[in-house]
């Protein structure tokens with residue numbers, strides 16, 4: 293069984309994190325979840341009072357962001373990579389500068405140093421030079437910078453379908469086949485309404 297770390301930060305888009313966790317579970321991936329303290333407000337706002345519980349229930353293992361002694365803080369932990377979704381500008385900058393100031397940023401730093409796949413889904417608009425600079429630094433370190441932009445060619449009819457397609461691409465970039473969750477170019481899109 294493969295293992296992946298999923299980091300959830302306080303940017304908007306916690307529904308994407310939930311869908312990523314569910315798709316990874318469908319793909320029989322053992323997920324290790326770390327949710328930043330900053331994410332609690334956005335999760336409550338976007339997924340409701342039970343949002344955090346939903347995320348935790350969708351993960352195989354949950355780690356507290358303060359627990360820098362968790363297995364995922366070490367390069368000796370065998371994981372295929374990490375997805376940070378959604379990724380706030382704060383966490384993006386912290387990862388780009390190797391801060392490791394909580395378990396999420398530490399696990400991302402470890403993922404980079406171990407030359408494993410790090411996929412970040414930064415969510416902010418518009419972007420100033422500091423945001424772009426942090427993204428460039430991370431791209432140069434080998435991270436996949438994957439803003440959660442919808443693939444319109446799949447003609448998603450609902451927000452849920454759009455979330456599913458975006459999440460599937462993050463899963464795919466992390467090296468896991470999202471299977472039927474991802475419509476690939478050349479496959480039949482759903483009929484026009």
Ligand SMILES: Cc1cc2nc3c(=O)[nH]c(=O)nc-3n(C[C@H](O)[C@H](O)[C@H](O)COP(=O)(O)O)c2cc1C
Nearest residue numbers: 301302303304328330331333334380381382383415
């Ligand atoms: C409802 C809500 C939505 C937010 N959306 C974003 C966002 O899209 N992008 C972002 O960078 N920060 C956003 N923030 C601000 C972050 O949560 C804040 O900067 C926090 O300190 C991030 O900490 P973390 O990276 O440790 O999670 C949002 C905050 C709230 C309450």
